[in-house]
Amino acid sequence: MNAIFEDVPYYPLVFVVFWGAVVVFGLAMARHLRVFAATRAAGPSPFEDVRARFAGLIQYAFVQTKMFKDPRAAILHLGIFWGFILLTIGTANVVTGGLVQQVLSAPFGGVLWAAILAMQNVVAVTVIAFILWAFERRLISRPARLTYNLDALLILGMIGTLVAAEFFAQAFEIARYGAQPGAFITSAIAQPLGGIGGLSRAGLETGFAILWWLHMLIVAAFLVYLPGSKHLHIATSFFNIYFRKLKPRGELPAMDLEAEDATFGLRTLADLGWNDLLDGFTCTECGRCQQACPAWNTGKPLNPKQFIMGIRDMSVEAEHGLPLIPNSPSAASFGLTDVINQAAMLSPIVDNAIPYDAVWDCVTCGACVEACPVLIEHVDKIVGLRRNLVLEDSRFPTELNGAFRNMEGVGNPWGQPPTTRTDWTKGLAFEIPLVADVAARGELGSLDVLYWVGCAAAFDERNRKVARAFATCLDAAGINFAILGQEESCTGDPARRMGNDYVFQMLASGNIETLNRYRMGERTIVTACPHCFNSIGNEYGQLGGNFRVIHHAAFLRELLANGRLRVVDADAGANGAGGTGRSVTLHDSCYLTRYNGIVDQPREVLGSIAGLELREMDNRGKNTFCCGAGGGRMWMEETRGTRINEARTSQALATGASTVATECPFCMTMLKDGLEAAQSGTGGTVKAIDIAELLAESLAPTQPGSRALPVLQ
Amino acid sequence: MPLRIVVLTKPVPDPAAAAERLGADGRLDRAASPAVINGNDEYTLEASLKLVEAHGGEVTLLSMAPPSGLETMRKGLAMGAHRGVLVTDPALAGSDQGSTIQVLAAALRGLEYDLVLAGFDTSDGVGGVVGAAIASLLKLPYLSSAAKIEPDPDAGTVRVRRISPTGFDLLEAPMPALIVGTQLLGEPRYPSLKGIMAARSKEVVTKSLADLELDAKVVGGAASRSKVTGTTKPPARGATTVVRGTPEEGAKAIADLLASRRLI
Numbered sequence: 001m002n003a004i005f006e007d008v009p010y011y012p013l014v015f016v017v018f019w020g021a022v023v024v025f026g027l028a029m030a031r032h033l034r035v036f037a038a039t040r041a042a043g044p045s046p047f048e049d050v051r052a053r054f055a056g057l058i059q060y061a062f063v064q065t066k067m068f069k070d071p072r073a074a075i076l077h078l079g080i081f082w083g084f085i086l087l088t089i090g091t092a093n094v095v096t097g098g099l100v101q102q103v104l105s106a107p108f109g110g111v112l113w114a115a116i117l118a119m120q121n122v123v124a125v126t127v128i129a130f131i132l133w134a135f136e137r138r139l140i141s142r143p144a145r146l147t148y149n150l151d152a153l154l155i156l157g158m159i160g161t162l163v164a165a166e167f168f169a170q171a172f173e174i175a176r177y178g179a180q181p182g183a184f185i186t187s188a189i190a191q192p193l194g195g196i197g198g199l200s201r202a203g204l205e206t207g208f209a210i211l212w213w214l215h216m217l218i219v220a221a222f223l224v225y226l227p228g229s230k231h232l233h234i235a236t237s238f239f240n241i242y243f244r245k246l247k248p249r250g251e252l253p254a255m256d257l258e259a260e261d262a263t264f265g266l267r268t269l270a271d272l273g274w275n276d277l278l279d280g281f282t283c284t285e286c287g288r289c290q291q292a293c294p295a296w297n298t299g300k301p302l303n304p305k306q307f308i309m310g311i312r313d314m315s316v317e318a319e320h321g322l323p324l325i326p327n328s329p330s331a332a333s334f335g336l337t338d339v340i341n342q343a344a345m346l347s348p349i350v351d352n353a354i355p356y357d358a359v360w361d362c363v364t365c366g367a368c369v370e371a372c373p374v375l376i377e378h379v380d381k382i383v384g385l386r387r388n389l390v391l392e393d394s395r396f397p398t399e400l401n402g403a404f405r406n407m408e409g410v411g412n413p414w415g416q417p418p419t420t421r422t423d424w425t426k427g428l429a430f431e432i433p434l435v436a437d438v439a440a441r442g443e444l445g446s447l448d449v450l451y452w453v454g455c456a457a458a459f460d461e462r463n464r465k466v467a468r469a470f471a472t473c474l475d476a477a478g479i480n481f482a483i484l485g486q487e488e489s490c491t492g493d494p495a496r497r498m499g500n501d502y503v504f505q506m507l508a509s510g511n512i513e514t515l516n517r518y519r520m521g522e523r524t525i526v527t528a529c530p531h532c533f534n535s536i537g538n539e540y541g542q543l544g545g546n547f548r549v550i551h552h553a554a555f556l557r558e559l560l561a562n563g564r565l566r567v568v569d570a571d572a573g574a575n576g577a578g579g580t581g582r583s584v585t586l587h588d589s590c591y592l593t594r595y596n597g598i599v600d601q602p603r604e605v606l607g608s609i610a611g612l613e614l615r616e617m618d619n620r621g622k623n624t625f626c627c628g629a630g631g632g633r634m635w636m637e638e639t640r641g642t643r644i645n646e647a648r649t650s651q652a653l654a655t656g657a658s659t660v661a662t663e664c665p666f667c668m669t670m671l672k673d674g675l676e677a678a679q680s681g682t683g684g685t686v687k688a689i690d691i692a693e694l695l696a697e698s699l700a701p702t703q704p705g706s707r708a709l710p711v712l713q
Numbered sequence: 714m715p716l717r718i719v720v721l722t723k724p725v726p727d728p729a730a731a732a733e734r735l736g737a738d739g740r741l742d743r744a745a746s747p748a749v750i751n752g753n754d755e756y757t758l759e760a761s762l763k764l765v766e767a768h769g770g771e772v773t774l775l776s777m778a779p780p781s782g783l784e785t786m787r788k789g790l791a792m793g794a795h796r797g798v799l800v801t802d803p804a805l806a807g808s809d810q811g812s813t814i815q816v817l818a819a820a821l822r823g824l825e826y827d828l829v830l831a832g833f834d835t836s837d838g839v840g841g842v843v844g845a846a847i848a849s850l851l852k853l854p855y856l857s858s859a860a861k862i863e864p865d866p867d868a869g870t871v872r873v874r875r876i877s878p879t880g881f882d883l884l885e886a887p888m889p890a891l892i893v894g895t896q897l898l899g900e901p902r903y904p905s906l907k908g909i910m911a912a913r914s915k916e917v918v919t920k921s922l923a924d925l926e927l928d929a930k931v932v933g934g935a936a937s938r939s940k941v942t943g944t945t946k947p948p949a950r951g952a953t954t955v956v957r958g959t960p961e962e963g964a965k966a967i968a969d970l971l972a973s974r975r976l977i
Binding site: 257264390391392393394396398400401404405406409410415416417418419420502 | 727729730731732747749900902903904905906907908909
């Protein structure tokens with residue numbers, strides 16, 4: 001026993017109280033892990049991509065970059081987080097019998113330890129202030145995204161009392177037993193405490209003893225309480241961030257459809273991976289996902305936060321009845337068994353952690369994933385649930401029956417005859433060759449790009465005009481391109497997002513075979529559809545198809561940057577289209593921004609158009625708000641709540657822009673409908689126009705290699 | 714008492730593909746278009762699956778088709794039918810409805826069943842007589858235009874709600890009986906992946922004309938009494954007239970239009 005804590009009455013009890021609490025904490029965590037171990041799906045390996053995983057740990061756990069989407073909350077949280085860590089030095093000193101102090105007092109004649117005490121003084125005051133601020137948020141300003149329960153208040157109360165007790169105990173200690181170099185704030189408080197008119201020696205001793213032990217008991221209580229609290233994230237978030245999904249966010253988990261006796265998709269807790277349960281135990285109920293979710297924002301039953309909380313609740317239910325100490329004889333006498341609650345483990349997730357309707361409300365826009373500061377993955381799980389409902393139970397909104405049959409039967413969700421796939425090219429001033437013809441002439445090598453048209457641009461009346469505009473741009477730039485024509489089919493993206501991986505794999509395998517037949521692995525594929533782009537680029541690899549694919553936003557930007565496309569000058573005005581002073585707001589596609597990080601390219605395309613004024617919406621870039629068509633919602637009726645496309649339309653109209661620029665055929669359809677509905681009878685003339693159309697009508701009339709003046713519509 | 718149901722299913726060109734084409738011989742070019750189960754047959758198949766789910770029993774699919782019909786039949790087996798019988802024979806190419814009826818009736822004679830279900834008509838031939846003709850050949854009670862099918866296996870009877878211009882007729886007949894269904898029977902189900910996988914190993918019995926003890930001189934393409942003598946495309950639809958204005962103006966414009974065509 002050393003002399004450092006000689007003033008603390010019954011100091012040795014610390015070892016029993018603290019280390020006892022540590023054991024209880026460890027056993028409770030081990031009980032969580034027993035449920036983790038009972039899950040079937042393989043989780044991520046800790047030894048792969050170690051560098052990226054540690055880099056993420058620094059970025060997301062220690063700097064907490066994701067928190068800064070809400071800067072006030074970020075400062076509040078970062079203050080408490082770092083304060084708590086620095087104050088832990090003091091706690092570590094207490095529970096090691098002063099070991100930390102002994103070591104840190106040695107160098108520089110004790111200056112280091114004095115500096116730590118000074119810093120801890122500052123930090124303690126900060127943390128107490130921030131805790132009061134946090135109480136204010138929970139009790140007075142009450143942001144809607146938070147979950148209000150006793151748990152959160154209890155935790156805040158514990159942290160606040162803990163820090164305050166430690167802080168004031170030090171003041172009493174200094175007043176009674178003498179100066180501690182460095183502790184300048186507590187020393188200042190100690191002055192009046194022990195000075196004239198202050199407390200007696202006995203009073204100071206009692207005050208110190210009570211405060212010191214209060215602080216220590218709260219530390220112990222905190223450890224015992226934590227494993228059952230939402231605040232457990234202080235332990236789990238590091239792991240959740242380390243084990244985060246490192247694959248492209250747009251790549252849904254691969255699926256073996258030939259697996260014998262497998263459960264397809266996710267049905268029960270047991271079908272999840274341990275990392276999914278870790279998601280549940282990491283959720284702090286902050287509600288950033290809920291705040292960002294377009295379904296929740298339009299009054300639908302889907303709440304991503306409650307889904308993740310529901311997973312945790314199911315997981316806790318599964319360990320119900322497990323004793324803290326495994327195989328303990330005394331537990332048996334209380335009727336506890338060492339068996340995981342199989343009923344909870346095997347009860348379905350749907351209608352337990354998430355309502356059936358909510359599973360279908362998801363637009364897979366990824367706003368929740370983007371918003372989550374601790375990198376919880378919601379979308380993959382929701383699609384997993386859909387997979388099970390579709391592949392095992394054939395249980396899905398009836399409208400999907402047609403979409404599935406159409407994709408399976410004629411290779412496009414619209415159910416249009418494949419023979420009409422090239423109808424959009426009719427009347428263009430130039431010929432678009434079919435890849436098959438190019439190959440027959442042996443000229444595949446001279447092809448710059450393959451234009452993957454996509455079903456929407458091939459069959460939907462409005463989007464055919466986008467295809468014509470984009471082809472016009474390609475032609476004007478002198479790009480040697482071709483299309484697959486009837487050999488192209490749906491990439492399978494809608495089927496996959498609706499949970500029908502059988503149809504996805506069927507369509508994807510067919511497309512991969514076609515693309516490989518024309519050796520497209522050696523060429524570049526360009527598409528104006530973010531969903532085709534994501535599927536071909538991020539998902540076809542799972543089925544052995546590796547292609548370089550570029551979205552038209554990025555490709556057009558490239559053509560402008562290297563001078564192959566030129567737009568009319570504002571002053572020239574001869575063409576007249578370019579310099580009309582059009583004001584435009586850009587609606588970002590989820591599958592471009594959040595899923596594939598394409599944010600600046602479309603803006604650069606718009607920026608190249610003379611006289612165009614960009615008026616941004618609040619929800620833009622990676623914080624974009626879905627049009628409502630993702631995740632196969634394009635083919636479902638929107639019966640619950642208000643319409644997502646109308647919510648997004650009003651955001652766009654609020655900018656006062658005369659044009660809503662789009663970069664995705666589904667967004668185009670949804671915003672076109674939204675604008676028509678919002679402006680019906682008002683005489684409003686705001687229209688949705690694709691960036692390729694805006695560019696095509698601004699192209700300079702004399703283009704090198706162009707065979708015709710650009711035409712639009 | 715479990716039910717034994719035979720459902721007549723015909724592979725037809727997928728109407729969604731719109732690639733239906735006749736060859737030079739006036740026969741359907743089956744290579745031009747992917748085949749699917751005739752839409753109306755899917756409704757009777759759905760009804761039969763629901764019946765055996767409720768009463769127990771087995772659903773057998775019966776088709777007369779080229780060998781490729783086996784693949785189409787797998788889709789019905791994936792929906793949940795238990796087994797299939799495919800009558801296929803090169804001599805059957807070009808069969809008319811008369812031949813089809815003879816062949817299917819002969820195949821049914823070799824099967825045990827309580828109910829035979831047929832779709833309202835087929836989307837390729839659009840004849841709509843096969844069900845009725847088989848019933849009369851086999852002397853089975855014929856219950857047509859069924860919106861609802863309620864068998865009582867213990868009593869050995871079946872009740873059918875037949876749609877009529879004024880509502881429903883309630884028909885009852887002893888089993889075995891032949892029922893022609895309508896789409897009111899309910900949306901056909903979408904096969905689950907387990908169903909698709911299970912269908913791969915389900916039994917499909919293939920029968921030739923010889924197996925059915927039928928003579929190619931009596932049935933099949935050579936014996937068909939109806940022939941396609943020529944085809945013409947339907948005329949393209951005329952331009953659409955859109956009437957705009959107040960309801961009163963609209964009503965007047967429509968009335969004038971109809972009057973000008975002497976329709977009212």
